[in-house]
Amino acid sequence: MFKKILIANRGEIACRVAATARRLGIRTVAVHSDVDADAAHVAACxxxxxxxxxxxxxxxxxxxRILEVARATGAEAVHPGYGFLSENEGFAQACADAGLVFIGPPPAAIQAMGLKAESKRLMGAAGVPLVPGYHGANQDPALLQAEADRIGYPVLIKASAGGGGKGMRVVTQAAEFPAALASCRREAQNSFGDDAVLIERYVTRPRHIEIQVFADTHGNLVHLFERDCSVQRRHQKVLEEAPAPGMSAERRRAMGEAAVQAARAVGYVGAGTVEFIAEPQPDGELRFYFMEMNTRLQVEHPVTEAITGVDLVEWQLRVAAGERLPKLQHELAIHGHAIEARLCAEQPDANFLPSIGRLEVARWPAHVAFARHPDGPAAAEPAPVRLDAGVGEGDAITPHYDPMIAKLIVWGADRAQALARLDAALAQTHLVGLHSNVAFLRRVVASRSFAQADLDTALIERERAVLFDAAPPPLPWLAAGVLAHQLAAEQAAEDADPWSRRDGWRMHGAALRRVELELDGRREVLRLQRSHDGRARLALGDEAWTLATEPLGGARHAVRLGGERRVLAVYRHGERWHVFGADGAAVLTEHDPLRHAADGAGGDGRLSAPMPGRLIALLVQPGDAVSRGQPLAVMEAMKMEHTIVAPRDGRVDALLHAVGDQVAEGGELLTLVAAELAGRGDAG
Structure with missing residues (x-):
């Protein structure tokens, strides 16, 4: 076994690898950029x-530079994690040339599976089922259009060298193809340095099911069953689970054997994932097609670890050190059910735009295990809740890297128990300081489709009304939480200084407090009345409730409103109150009537960047008439393209940036003149 390894990555995967290495007595070397000097993965090594x-x-x-550090520190091997250089055959070969072990597959296997078109030709020759499509080397746009017409719409354009949903577009009719192809190629070139694409028939209501495979240098090759990764947004995974719901033993065996066959065809060694598109059939079975192979550890590997009792990173280290696989196929079995939720800094209601900022508050579920892995047999019960995180409270999410904050993994004896544990764990996850998808994930988990395992890659779009238009918790409860927090702070001050008591005592009548809170753009005035005997009432309009509060420590408060009792967690960040409860979370703004609120009367026609990024395309010119919803510009941020559209009809007045410019969040991109004003100008 190795004595020291270098981890050529950052964030939660670097922390994850370091945890297993520490358990095995292997010393670790971290590498970091300017902004990561104090990052969690640095402290973990x-x-x-x-x-x-x-x-x-x-x-x-x-x-x-990474190889130079490895040599200087005496590392014997390099673990690439995922992303960055993990699927770069040149880097794998450079490690070998430098006398270092690359903890991953041979360069030839990475190369064979790295180009989607080439890998599909190899899989076809090996007898692995393929989706009908065009995987040729000729990239002439006219030919690609002709091939798409031949295959029949809808088709999927996919970057040949890509992954993670980047460089991928669904085209529903021939007229949309040229623009989609151009956009796909731009994103592929920016993300992978290669703009080649392939065209495939787009399978309607597809399920995304992948098989974890593992091979050693002694000819042993196994699969560790499947994961369902169908719940996606923007072609990127949101929730993953293992085993796949509704999978028959016969289909599991067939897909496992096909995955092993695919890995064997390229002389694979180490951990890999063979991804399939599965199409439900009238008889309930799944017809499956090879999609691609990821020649690395996957982000969602913890769900496989949870149901098999295997530490996949330990297997990677042992195989790279020349050892045999710790278990063969007949020794592997499924135990229970696991689900992983990716917690990301993003705005689901704004087409999942990434968010940047500082995590002012990061509170995790009680009794969570941090990257803990069972060492016993497969039947040993894993931790019910596990967290793999690369950031914590006080850390910043920057525009330089992926916006994932952490992964929350739950295990249950069956899917129903895993679902219940996931909802409870998400409810106890409190993130303040930037936008996150935690509340959105709770709604997905509770949706009819996910709860009943009616899965496909369009689940989020199909459940849009439930997922994006959900009402916040009732305002009286939210206000009660805010007041509970304020009263607890006042009580603490009074205990420290009895002359500062603000307990509501008045010589004549009760004490009244007016609180003005804004929720979802609606401003409401609430009144708190406190009597001499300590009783309190909360009123909103013509309704009123008795109110009793009890601090439970930190941000948690027990609140009794009328005849009901709830436990709420409340955090203040600037003028905003973040309230978390079992039935949901919301953000309220406290309105100070003495402060002038200049809200503007309809805007000044300026369009701003929703986040920091590079302007990669301007689709209009000054003087152009535009209609509401028309694409105006395209920005690239966090490796994804984001299209800026016109908020209303009008005319482009001025372009304030050029293609290639780096634009800060809120930076003005262009100005629009409203349609009625543009008409007046034209009329003279």
Whole structure:
């Protein structure tokens, strides 16, 4: 076994690898960029070395610098994690040339599976089922259009060198194809340095099911069953679970054998994932097609660990060190059910735009296990709740890297128990300081489709009304939580200084407090009345309730409103109150009547960048007439393209940036003149 390894990555996967290495007695070396000097993965390792600037191209993609650090620190092997250089055959070969072990597959296997078109030709020759499509080398746009017409719409354009949903577009009719192809190629070039694409028939209501495979250098090759990754937004996974619901033993065996066959066809070694598109048939079975192979550990590997009792990182280390697989196929079995939720800094209601900022509050579920893995047999029960995180309270999510905050993994004896545990764990996850998808994930988990395992990649769109138009918890409860927090703070001050008591005593009558709160753009005035005897009433309009509060420590408060009691967690961030409860969460703004609120009367026609990024396309010119919803510009941020559309009809007045400019969040991109004003101008 190795004595020291270098982890060529950052964030939660670097922390995850370091945890297993520490358990095995292996010393670890971290590498970090300028902005990651105090990051969690740096603290998780025994040594850390600075390798460059914040941009990945200046640090985590610097193969030469990483190898230099590995040699200087005496590391024997390099673990690439996922992303960055993990599927770069050139880096794998450079490690070998430098006398270092690359903890991953051979360069030839990475190369064979790295280009989707080439891998599909190989899989076809190996007898693995394929989706009908075009995987050729000729990339002439006219030919690609002709092939799409031949296959029949809808078709899927996919970057040949890509992954993670980048460089992928669904096209429903021929007229949309040229623009979709151009956008797909731009994103592929920016993300992978290669704009080649392939065209496939788009399977309607597809399920995304993948098989975890593992091979050693002694000819042993196994699969560790399947994961269902169908719940996606923007072609990127949101929730993953294992085993896949509704999978028959016969279909599981067939898909497992096909995955092993695919890995064997390229001489695979180490951990890999063979991804399939599965199409439900009238008889209830699944017809499956090879999609791609990820030649690395997957983000969702913890659900496989939970149901098999296997530490996949430990297997990676042992196989890379030349050992045999710890278990063969007949020794592997499924135990229970596991689900993983990706907690991301993003705005679901704004088409999942990534969010940046500081995690002012990061509170996790009680009794959570941090990257803990069972060491016993497969029948040993894993931790009910596990958290893999690369950031914590006080850390910042920057525009330089992926916006994932953490992964929350739950295990249950069956899917129903896992679902209940996931909802409870998400309810106890409190993130303040930036936008996150936690509340959205709770709604997905509670949706009819997910609860009943009616899964496909369009689940989020199909359940849009439930997922995006959900009402917040009732305002009286939210206000009661805010007041409970304020009263607890006042009581603490009174205990420290009895001359500062504000317990509501008045010589004549009760004490009255007026609180003005804004929720979802609606402002309401609430009144708190406190009597001499300590009783309190909360009133909203013509309704009133008795109110009793009890601090439970920290941000938690027991609140009794009328005849009901709830436990709420409340955090203040600036003028905003974040209230979390079992039935949901909401953000309220406290309105100060003495402060002038200049809300503006309809806006000044300026369009701003929703987040920091690079302007990669301007689709209009000054003087152009535009209609509401028309694409105006395209920005690239966090490796994804984001289209800026016109909020109303009008005319472009001025372009304030050029293609290639880096634009800060809130930076003005262009100005519009409203349609009625544009008409007046034209009329003279």
């Amino acid at each position: 025994d040594e850390a070395v600075h390798i460059g600037g914040a941009a990945p191209a200046d640090s985590y993609l610097r193969a030469d």
